[in-house]
Amino acid sequence: MAKKTIKKEKSIEENLWDAANKLRGSIESSEYKHVVLGLIFLKFASDKFEKRKEELIAEGKEKYLEMKDFYNMKNVFFLNETSRWSYLIKNAKQDDIALKIDTALNQIEKNNPSLRGALPDNYFSRLGLEKSKLGSLLDTINKIDTQKDKSQDVVGRVYEYFLSKFALAEGKGKGEFYTPKSIVNLIAEMIEPYKGIIYDPACGSGGMFVQSIKFIESHHGSKQEISIYGQEYTNTTYKLAKMNLAIRGISANLGEKAANTFSDDQHKDLKADYIMANPPFNQKAWRAENELVDDPRWRGYDIPPKSNANYAWILNMVSKLSDDGVAGFILANGALSGGGEEYKIRRKLVENNLVEAIVILPQNMFYTTNISVTVWILNKNKTAHTRSIGDKERHYRDREEEVLFMDLRQIGEPFEKKFTQFSSKHIQDIAKTYHNWQSPVGSDSPQYKDIPEYCYSATKAEIEKKDFSLVPSKYIEFVNRDENIDFDTKMASLQSELSNLLQQEEQSKSELLDVFKELGYAIKL
Structure with missing residues (x-):
């Protein structure tokens, strides 16, 4: 008897994505995301407005229904009549629906100063999405019940899912607005941004901040005890973040x-207690020859080379850390061993006891590149101290003269067929290793130990002996290979050999086709 296949029911996010994506037509994903996410925002804002309006009616305050202050006092955006979702749905089939949506977004910004510069500006009229498709898209978004389950943050889930799907759709060279959630979660679990100031100098669509707040909520903290600061270069991405x-x-x-x-x-x-960032990798020509040479952010270090901004991002973050500040950020692996000014800056960072951990991530975690990248953790206070997180106290031992190296390339699970992500269990286990390493000897926490092919705690003297290279494979023991072979160098060599073989294969195919053509045969290989 044939085994019956049970089809997994699609989530609301998946169903909405499928429906919305079918309506895209010829519009590029990079443009279409602002249309869809703008409408999701409109639906959310309108639902919140209508709920607050019902509360005012129930309280007998009908005369205040059109007064902004009675909405703003409850952190609800005020929407005039033509900005409300009900009005747009009623007019969804009209020829000027695109103009009506643009006008609604513009009015919401005008009426709510906190949204200044946040919403799509004339996207709907400019893109010329077919009237029937725009009407169908409104119907699709209308299915989101943002008030159904407060504990599930339905609209936040949908928004996050759509951001990830658009990043996947845009692929290599685009999609920089989004950092995969499992990487952000890992950084949050490691540096534990619980109370104080959080900063992201390249904040994209704001994912680092969202996960920081989720970390706080999961540890029963208060959003009121966190201040968030960020910066974003691209105007459309700045709007996404807001x-x-x-x-x-x-x-x-x-x-x-x-x-x-x-x-x-x-x-x-700014002086931040926590920095979380995913700045652009290997950014070239980020300054002119004589530009920013006296910038105070480089004080005490060499000027970062204009050919690559990796160390400029590092020093920008170092300059903004408070005395007890911790930074967790992502960089391309090349920053671990570069020469010239990069070498001098890296050496000084180690000598100043700022580098706490270097964590190599698996390949294919990012939607924009397939290279393996590194999480750096810098800590302004690596000495023994105690810190409260929720109702627990975390004790730290003096690790001033040590750096933890971790290699996570054998960890992860498949995601969207060709990508890799960390599961919740992976994240907890990795963070636990890091926190055990931080914990004092003899404490209640399980004691840290070096594990071949996974982690190693190197002394500053060992790092100096390796000429201040921060490549983890120079320190972590690999039991299945000759210890004199550098894994990263060998992999680069193998990739080069494979590339040459593929080129030779293409050449052979071409030569074979030429032979058949001379013989009068047309053949496809």
Whole structure:
């Protein structure tokens, strides 16, 4: 008897994505995301408005129904009649529906100063989405019941899912607005941003902030004890971040405008307790020859090379850490061993006891590149101290003269067929290793130990002996290979050999086709 296949029921996010994506037509994903996410925001804002309106009616305050203050006092955005979802749905089949949506978004910004610069500007009229498709899209978004289950944050889930799907759809060279959630969760679980100031100098769509708040909530903390600061260079991504945070009721200072963090720092005097970031990898020509040479952010270090911004991002973050500040950020692996000014800066970072952990991630975790990348953790206070997280106290031993190296390339699970992600269990286990390493000897926490092919605690003297290279494979023991072979170098060599073989194969095919053509045969290989 044939085994019956039980088809897994699709989630609301999946169903909405399928429906919305079918309506895209010829519009690029990079543009279409602002249309869809703008409508999700409109639906959310309108549902919140209608709920507050019902509360005012129940309280006998009908005369205040059109007064902004009675909505703003409950952190609800005020919407005039033509900005409300019910009005747009009623007019969904009209020829000017695109203009009506643009007008609604514009009016919401005008009526709510906290949303200034946040919403899509004339996208709907400009893109020329077919009237029937735009009407169908409104019907699709209308299915989201944002008030159904407060504990599930339905609209936040949908928004996050759509951001990830758009990043996947845009692929290599685009999609930089989104950092895969499991990487952000890992950084949050490691540096534990519980109370104080959080900063992201390249905040994309705001994912680092969202996961920070989720970390706080999961440990029964208060959003009121966190202040969020960020900066984003691309104007459309800046809008995504403001919408993403507004949907979740998260207050943030993202600067007056979208701006370049290096040439137009929006938070010059900031001192942050936590920094979480995924800056652009290997950014070239980030400054002109004589530009930013006296910038105070490089004070005490060499000037970062203009050919690559990796160390400029590092020093920007170092300059903004408070005395007890911790930073967790992602960089391309090349930053672990570069020469020249990068070497001098890296050496000084180690000598100044700022580098706490270097964590190599698996390949194919990012939607924009398939390279393996690194999580760096810098800590301004690696000495023994105690810190409260919720109702627990975490004790730290003095690790000033040590750096933890971790290699996670054998960890992860498949995601969307060709990508890798960490499961919740992976994240907990990795973070546990890191926190056990931080814990004092003889404490209640399980004691840390070096594990071949996974982790190693190196002394500053060992790092100096390796000429301040921070490549984990130089320290972690690999039992299945000759210890004199550098894994990363060998992999680069193998990749080069494979590339040559593939080129030779293509050449052979071409030569074979030429032979058959001379013989009068047309053959496809």
